[in-house]
Amino acid sequence: MRLFPQSLRWRLSAVIAVVSAVVAVALSLLVRAEFSRVQLADARRVQDERIQLVVRDYGLTGRVALGSELDSSRVPAQLRAAVRGGKRATYLERGTDGAWIWAAAETGGRVLSLRSSYRDRDEALAQLDNVLIIGSSGVLVLGSVLGVVLGGPLSRRLRRAAVAARRVADGDADTTVGDTIGSRPRDETTELAEAVDEMALALRERLAAEQRVTADIAHELRTPVTGLVTAAELLPPSRPAELVRDRVRVLRSLVEDILEVARLDTATERAELVELSLADFVRRRVPAVSQDAEVRVLAEEQARTDPRRLERVLVNLLVNADRHGESPVTVEVDGLVVRVRDHGPGFPDELLRDGPSRFRTASSERGGGHGLGLTIALAQAKVLGARLDLANADTGGAQVTLTLPAS
Incomplete structure (x- = not known):
């Protein structure tokens, strides 16, 4: 069972799609984390400014303002501990009743606290998540299409090159890989085709030279072998003469076979049907x-x-x-x-x-x-x-x- 596509086009598309997905997810996570950090920092800043106003007003009038509370039991323990010693602090609390941003300050040994809802910022973050998901999906689709567009021509050229190479291997001397795939664009595929054509030409020239040598040797041997056959037939009957005739017949048969092979190698023989x-x-x-x-x-x-x-x-x-x-x-x-x-x-x-x-x-x-x-x-x-x-x-x-x- 094949787990991965075998075509170069689909492999390239899969690689581009995977890389696009990884990049899109990584960027989405970075954008989300940065947006969340900026939101929280802004909420803390606003809440800190408000608690400063509350503390100032409390010091002047002795009353709490802006919906703040004095020594509230709802103040988180971490926030209460952070403001000891006359300090101010903010705290993000998430619970069953939602998310809240706290600000607190200690004044006169008492804790003034202010709580605001963080839900609107969570909703903005959720909207950003939807936008990032849609954007990442679009990048994935675009990457897949781009892989098909880029890999299609390359895959087609390689397939044509393979077909042409098989024709050359089958003895088609008129076919060249370079002409089959074209010279544009000039890339590694073009260089490979030129190398294959040069190799095929060198092999054809070498084979042709070997065929010529074989045919020439056979032709040159034919005349003396014919003379040997005639001379052997003139020998007086004897056992040595029979051995000579037998070896001469074998030699003549071998020469005839070599000549036949040489003719067949030329690929010009035609059947009379x-x-x-x-x-x-x-x-x-x-x-x-x-x-x-x-x-x-x-x-x-x-x-x-x-x-x-x-x-x-x-x-x-x-x-x-x-x-x-x-x-x-x-x-x-x-x-x-x-x-x-x-x-x-x-x-x-x-x-x-x-x-x-x-x-x-x-x-x-x-x-x-x-x-x-x-x-x-x-x-x-x-x-x-x-x-x-x-x-x-x-x-x-x-x-x-x-x-x-x-x-």
Whole structure:
């Protein structure tokens, strides 16, 4: 369960909203505390001026004025203690009957006291609380809207950059992250896009150089290998001659595979599509490659594909199963899906995780090899617009699933 939003826009909005709320609450508390302090100080000052008038009038006339009392029993004990010794003092009392502001002074050994209601000031403080609550709510809403406004463009640019980066990763050489998100405003997102484009360009140039080297080597080897094949066929019959012919055939097959990989790497290969019955195609091709393989047809369906490339994929999968797996090998046709399965040790975890890689063998348990069979099958499937999935069956063995696109 996600407790926080994953989008940058909503994260930014949440951060701005939280910061706005904290600032608004802190300022509201400061304003309220200062207003309350000023109110109380003003009330104490007014009450102190009044008690001074009362004391002066009492000294002249011997009478109490302004509603004051002499030696009242209602005077709070703290206030009574504070005025001992001829002093004056004020005191804020809160009780069940409300809030009162007191002022008292000792004169002639007697205590003159004056009490006034503090309710009007409490009401003013309550009104201020309402204003602060409304203001804080407005700041919170405004902060949230500001977060959405500020985070929206940034989030959209980052999303477009992610989409463009995925297209580049899929081999789209015409897409650049910088052009996709635009150069304005020039911020960290723009710098990141430029860095990604530079990295992608460097990787493409390096890959192209490696592909050219591979293709050049294969082309250069093709002529001498052809000469070796011809020379090997002219050798007189013998065991050494058979070994030489066998190694020359392996070398010739390797060179042809490298040339095919080099052609597929250029991404210029195009499929020549025709209508065919996938089940009949598999029934005819499998016995010619693997006589022990069993063909099972669960459902028949017409496919629109390139027979030559489809045969290349099927042959490579069967050769891989015969060479690296164990019998029985089964080929199952289910509509537009072809599954090739052996009962050997299965694919290693790193192959399932990273996919086929040229010149990397599967594992010692599955035998040797130069690792081009599955690489070519995967590349040819991509030209066909098909999907090739590698997996290990639950009951053991490797299983490759080829899914052709619907007509």
